[in-house]
Amino acid sequence: MLLSDTAATDRPRPAWHALRWRWRRVLRSLADTFALPVPFAAPALEAEFLCDHGRRFAPFRRAAALLALLMIVALAGWDYGHYVADPAFPLLAVLGCRFVVSVGLAALFMLTLQPSFSDDRHAHAAMFAGVGITSAGMLAICVITPDAISYNDYFMSIYLVMIYQYGFLHLRARPVLYSTLGLGAVVVALQYGCRAWTPYSLMTQEEFGRAMFFFINVAAIGVGICIKFEHTARSQFLQARELQSTNTALQQHAAQLAAEKDANQVKANALIQLKEEQRTQALRVSHENARFLASAAHDLRQPMFGLGLALEAMGQALARRDNVEAARLSELASRSARAMSTTFNGVLDLSRLEAGVVTPTLTNFDVADVLREVIADLTPYAASRGVELRCRRRTRRAAVVRSDRQMLCRILKNLVSNGIKYARSQPGRPAVVLVGAVGLHTRMRLDVVDNGMGIPPQQWQRVFEPFVQLDNPERDRDKGLGLGLSIVNAMISLLPEHRLEFTSEVGRGTHFSIDVPNGTASESVASRDEPDEDDDVAGRYVVLVEDDRIVLAAMEALFVQWGMLVDTASDLTSLRALAQELERPPDLIITDYRFPNGATAREVLDIVLPAAARGETPPPVLVVSGEAEVARKALGDTVAEILSKPVQPAILKQAIARLSAGRERISCVE
Structure with a gap:
């Protein structure tokens, strides 16, 4: 079955089948050629097309009306030539017909100059009136002229009127078709009616056959041209309308782009202005910081210079065994040191506040x-x-x-x-x-x-x-x-x-x-009315961990002068050795926060606290560091108090007394 079906499919078709297919295409083309254009479904769109059509072809129609008027007047010489050849020629009647037609065309031309002529509906009415007047005049001349010259010399003018109607006037297809059918009916009626009712005739019967043959051909060609032309006009109208809509959309898009460009330019100018303001602000801050550092350096250099001079003079006084002068110079050095500490702490406090390090x-x-x-x-x-x-x-x-x-x-x-x-x-x-x-x-x-x-x-x-x-x-x-x-x-x-x-x-x-x-x-949190602590720290036992040798020696010497017992360590290695040799728990551990090789007070506490506690409550921890805020965030509640370097000796002594006294109270409770 499959082989037989395939063979049937591959079998060549007969010639008549291809011929029938070609005839169908020809008939379809003829149907498309003579299919009358359909008005637009939307009345507003149809009205817009008529206005556009009339406005577009108004100049051509004015020119055609004027040209037709001139040709009608010029053909009067043709009539006079017939009169010269045959004095029996009805010249006056023919000229009368031409005069009536000329007056009608002149009136039509004047109408074409009016603004209303741009409306296609008014233009069609005027043009068909002119075509009707001209056709009637030409047919009247054909009737009153002798049959021998009627067809060859005057009926041909009807073809000329039809050519004007189909070409120059740019009329719509449907009215042109109706007017052509009407003109053909009038020609047939005149040919057969004039002989019965009047002494005149349109033309001989032989010439009438030829006339109608050419009439039908001109009419078919002309109506087909008008149909094609109106299809094209309507298509062009839609394309122009779509193009206009696209152009309007493009213009709106261009305007939007221009507005966005202006907005972007405004934003760019604002950003440039902001950058300039930020640059000016940065320069101002830089100048303020430079002035701040200069003022801070001045206020730090002065007491530092005084401290150096006082210490040098005190050394010479001690060499001379002048204890009174050495005591006075010692007090002067202490005042210079306090001034330096006050200035330095103030500068650090302000710097931390402005840097946002301090959190309330x-x-x-x-x-x-x-x-x-x-x-x-x-x-x-x-x-x-x-x-x-x-x-x-x-x-x-x-x-x-x-x-x-x-x-x-x-x-x-x-x-x-x-x-x-x-x-x-x-x-x-x-x-x-x-x-x-x-x-x-x-x-x-x-x-x-x-x-x-x-x-x-x-x-x-x-x-x-x-x-x-x-x-x-x-x-x-x-x-x-x-x-x-x-x-x-x-x-x-x-x-x-x-x-x-x-x-x-x-x-x-x-x-x-x-x-x-x-x-x-x-x-609300009640205020803690803590009792005043005795600043006497004599007899307190502390473990001091400090990596700076000068600070370590100075603090150890100060603690000894206060009557305290001190064990010191400058690094983690010495601290481990010290932790193994502790004879009793210390009253307080004092440590720096940052140590070499990335170590911190956290490692210090891991080493010393287990050894210092010995199963009892661990001693309090006092951190004295130049990174007080960093230490506070890192250590939290694991330490009792954190002081910022440089710290005045009196404040340090009060902290030691307070924390070690707290240690004593805790021990008594336990």
Whole structure:
């Protein structure tokens, strides 16, 4: 079955089958050629096409109307030639017909000059009126002229009118088809009606057959041309409309791109301006840092230079056995060292604050405890300068705030000590610094007011710059360093929802205000009223671990002078040996944080704590390091306290007394 089917498929088709297929293609082509164009389904689109069609071909139609008028007038000479050849020729009747046609075409030409002629519907009505008038005039001339010349000399003009209608006037196919059918019906009616009802005839019967043969051919060709032309016109209209839509979309896209380009240019200019501002800011910060370092270097070099001179002079005094002079020079060296330590700590504090290393710890606490602490700490300093320190509190409820207690205490101490320095007594009015707390609805306002010299308005911004002291151009360290307000400003910027404001009047004083958010009383942390510790550290036994030989020797010598017992180690190897030889648990372990070869205080504690505890409670650990913040994050609660180098001997002694006393209390409890 498969072989037979394949053979049947491969069998050649008969010739008549191919011929039938070709005839179908021919008939389909003829049907396509004479298929009348269909108006657009959308009335608005059809109306738009008619307006576009009329506007596009209005100039051609005006030219065709004028040309037809000129040809009708010019053919009057043709009529006169017939009259000359045959005086019986009805010249007046023919000229009358031509005159009527000429008047109609002249009126038509005037209509073509009107704006309404651009509408295709008005143009079609006018053009078909002109075609009808011209055809009627030509057929009338054919009827009244002799049959011998009617077809050859005058009926041919009908073909000319048809050519105008099919070509020059650019008319639509459907009206052209209807007018052609109507013209053919009129020709047939005149040919057979004139003989029956009038003494005239259109043409002889033999000539009528030829006339209709050519009429039908011209009509078929002309109508086919009009059909093809209207199809093309409608297709071109859609293409032009689509092209216009595409062009509009492209224009909109171009406008959008231009807008985006302008926006990108604006962004680019903004980025350039931002980069320039950042560059200017970086240069300004660089200049400020350079000035800050220069001022810090100046304030550090001076006491360092004094310290070196004092130590050299003290050495010579000791060589002469002048103990009185050596003691005086020792006190001078101590003052220089304290000045260096104060300056260095202030610079480090400000640097850590501005670098964002310090992170505030927010708690709820009673700000009255902080005020009492500030007043208690600074009352002796105020008394030494003859300044009265007062405290007022205008709130009936508990003054609980949410802040970092240590930072807020430091801020208040800086502001109060600054006010004490600048307070001035006047006749009838003592020098006073007032510290107050005013309770607001959601905040607490802390005020520090002095009656000092005041700050000129043009200097209000400068007072927060490092090392700026308006009344200390000679840089006298007894009047401070000029870092207090800079540290205050840096701390305020770290504390959330805190705001610092101040007003000042020259000759009347300065008023600083700190807005602090209120806290929750139920969550407040009570202040720890720790008893005053005795600073006597004589007899305390400590293990000291320090890799710097000079610092190790100096601290060991200082501890011995204080009457303490000290075992030292400068590295982990010596510390391991020391841990094996410990005879009793130390009261305190003092260590640096960073050691050579990447070791830290963590390794120190792993070595010494097990040996120092011996089954009992391990001794407290005091870390003294130049990387206090790093040590605090790394060690956490595993150590009792962390002090930042350089630390003043008095503060170090207080810390040793406090921590070792805590060790004694714990031992007693146990």
